[in-house]
Amino acid sequence: MKTDxxxxxxxxxxxxxxxxxxxxxxxxxxxxxxxxxWMDDEALHRTLTTGRATxxxxxxxxxxxxxxxxxxxxxxxxVALDCDGDALLVTVEQVGAACHTGAPTxxxxxxxxxxxxx
Amino acid sequence: MKTDxxxxxxxxxxxxxxxxxxxxxxxxxxxxxxxxxWMDDEALHRTLTTGRATxxxxxxxxxxxxxxxxxxxxxxxxVALDCDGDALLVTVEQVGAACHTGAPTxxxxxxxxxxxxx
Numbered sequence: 001m002k003t004d005x006x007x008x009x010x011x012x013x014x015x016x017x018x019x020x021x022x023x024x025x026x027x028x029x030x031x032x033x034x035x036x037x038w039m040d041d042e043a044l045h046r047t048l049t050t051g052r053a054t055x056x057x058x059x060x061x062x063x064x065x066x067x068x069x070x071x072x073x074x075x076x077x078x079v080a081l082d083c084d085g086d087a088l089l090v091t092v093e094q095v096g097a098a099c100h101t102g103a104p105t106x107x108x109x110x111x112x113x114x115x116x117x118x
Numbered sequence: 119m120k121t122d123x124x125x126x127x128x129x130x131x132x133x134x135x136x137x138x139x140x141x142x143x144x145x146x147x148x149x150x151x152x153x154x155x156w157m158d159d160e161a162l163h164r165t166l167t168t169g170r171a172t173x174x175x176x177x178x179x180x181x182x183x184x185x186x187x188x189x190x191x192x193x194x195x196x197v198a199l200d201c202d203g204d205a206l207l208v209t210v211e212q213v214g215a216a217c218h219t220g221a222p223t224x225x226x227x228x229x230x231x232x233x234x235x236x
Contacts, residue, residue, distance in 0.1 A: 048229060078228060
């Protein structure tokens with residue numbers, strides 16, 4: 001897909017075999033981890049230049065501006081790339097619930113940890 | 119790969135085409151997002167049962183107990199699965215630097231955000 005993403009940024013991305021990088025989404029005020037989504041170059045370009053978090057939906061195979069249908073907008077405060085270029089940390093102001101279930105975050109399903117000291 | 123991961127947990131995972139799920143790693147005390155890594159079923163099993171964060175290295179194609187060579191151990195406090203089963207949030211006590219560069223987190227490369235209100 002043709003994209004206007006800054007070539008200097010594009011050169012630092014290490015995409016998976018599907019052309020995507022993982023985007024961790026964090027709430028600006030609380031620091032809470034809200035969700036994980038996926039971006040291709042164009043989704044990242046739109047996120048950086050519109051200030052609205054925009055992802056690639058792997059299931060629907062289309063771009064997805066968070067909140068466009070739900071009203072649960074994500075206003076982008078900052079975006080950081082990780083040391084090896086395969087993940088992004090997107091810090092947002094979240095309107096309403098981040099999760100499509102209505103939960104504040106998508107990570108509400110705790111798994112049992114049985115090992116280790118603590 | 120044969121694994122002893124609890125079948126009830128395995129049934130909830132939605133793996134990528136490479137058999138992996140993304141693992142977001144967060145520091146317990148500060149809430150800081152430290153890194154993104156990858157787990158297959160066996161890495162998750164080891165993480166849940168040993169209390170030591172264990173990943174699948176996509177580049178080296180092997181299991182990787184964080185800190186085994188660096189001493190920068192991650193003691194697992196909790197693990198949560200997201201609503202659609204394709205991402206994990208691993209909360210750890212981090213010893214030393216999380217990033218192989220020596221930085222406290224892997225997300226130190228800020229990208230310019232030009233759009234939107236703030």
